[in-house]
Amino acid sequence: MRGVAPSGCGIIRAAFNVSSGTYSLDHSKPLHAGSSANPVIVPRDQHPVSRSQISQNALKVLYRLKDAGYQAFLVGGAVRDLLLGIEPKDFDIVTDAHPEQVKELFRNCRLIGRRFHLAHVRFGQDIVEVATFRAAHTPIDDDNSVDEDGSRVLDERGRILRDNLYGTIEEDVWRRDFTANALYYSIQDFSIWDYVGGVEDARARVLKLIGDPETRYHEDAVRMLRAVRFAAKLNFSIHRDSAEPIARLAGMLDGIPAARLFDEVCKLFLAGFAVNAFDLLVHYGLLEHLLPAAARALAQQSSSNAVRLLRLGLEGTDKRVLQDKPVTPTFLFAVLLWPAIKATYDAQEQGALQDTQAWFTACDRVVAQQQKRVAIPKRFTIPMTELIAMQPRFERRDGRRALRLLEHPRFRAAYDFLLLRAAAGEADPMLAEWWTNIQTLTPEERITLVEQNVGSTPSDGPKRRRRRRRRPAV
Ligand code: ATP
Ligand code: MG
DSSP states (O other), X not given: OOSSOOTTSXXXXXXXXXXXXXXXEEOSSOOOTTXXXXXXXXXXXXXXXXXXXXXXXXXXXXXXXXXXXXXXXXXXXHHHHHHHTOOXXXXXEEESSOHHHHHHHOTTEEEESBTBOEEEEEXXXXXXXXEEOBOTTOOOOTTOOOXXXXXXXXXXXXXXXXXXXXXXXXXXXXGSSBGGGOEEEETTTSOEEESSSHXXXXXXXXXXXXXXXXXXXXXXXXXXHHHHHHHHHXXXXXXXXXXXXXXXXXXXXXXXXXXXXXXXHHHXXXXXXXXXXXXXXXXXXXXXXXXXXXXXXXXXXXXXXXXHHXXXXXXXXXXXXXXXXXXXXXXXXXXXXXXXXXXXXXXXXXXXXXXXXXXXXXXXXXXXXXXXXXXXXXXXXXXXXXXXXXXXXXXXXXXXXXXXHHHSTTHHHHHHHHHHHHHHTSSOHHHHHXXXXXXXXXXXXXXXXXXXXXXXXXXXXXXXXXXXXXXXXX
């Protein structure tokens, strides 16, 4: 059975009224998760998903699979987002062709995963991911690896480690997480196949796990973070039954590899809904398992300037995403870890270390703790530490030293962080203004300005004393 609706199952037609947003089902059997129900098929004229909104490359892949006689669907977030009128982040495709068969169809195709099993079709920089239908309850993990002998392997907590069965679309649907993420857009006739009531849930803006929520979280605790992510991104509510176990099971995140949690943190905080996501993580008791230091700061010093900075930093990140400006994990972690770094810095013996060195030490300590939960690559922690340790250098506005700071490769990020400190009450706003102003001047004007300042040491709140060695006169 290829490229056609599943045989033997009575196809149910449903009417989705685009203008009113209402959706009426025309089926005799109720659909519920776990049943082997037939799909509701929403024909093209009754849903808003149009090919003009699908990337050309994804369309090419879909058509070539179809023309070769395979089933091919757009699936997951892309269908959900298009249904909601949002531009999708990427376009995932699912098919009944096995990965080797996909590879045969595309010259620009690579099979990836620990033991193959997921096809990447490359078009320049753009990669279209093609998965093969999986049997029910097979995991969708980071490398989509599948065992060869077909047996499912669970770990001692009941989490799926490996599974191997390629399946049909009817099976594939049950391994997906939320009903709104389990919609299939057919390239055959441009209809949407809905086995789990996902269209209705998307319309009602509710996230509902497919199957028994507790079992699904046990299989993969990251689904709790995904629930928060989609709720924050889409402004969905999490269905009562899917929300209820989260606070109870939040500790299961401790068993998730720190590298995977790094990816999740980036997806939560770098996609334009960081403030929402942060609040939901706090609400569901997840934050303390992801960013323990930030959770502690929030509990102990919620009205401090340092916590204010964190919040303003997340707001700023969201604004930048909205304006299509780049955002980086470097700055994000400076923001998220700032309350802990500041507290660690303050707790160090005053005067024992030089100022910059004291900041380096505070960053190193906090980062070392944080790495146990979320593996932040060095390429982000090193510049993060640098931009924080540069902060005391902004206090010196005299002479060439100030000009040299302007040339520093990390100046921009460090300056943005200074602005944030000033906005949060962690630095003198006049200082921030001075550094904003100097950037607008010509090189000659800059020299004049810094020469005026020789001898002055502007204040930046409490400062640690530095003993400076006098250079011998020559
Ligand atoms: P985004 O807009 O962030 O890309 P998405 O829904 O496409 O959202 P992906 O992480 O790209 O999310 O995953 C694609 C699809 O794979 C999901 O829609 C879901 O059906 C399924 N999926 C991904 N991760 C899991 C998981 N941990 N458990 C179950 N299903 C998952
Ligand atoms: Mg996706």
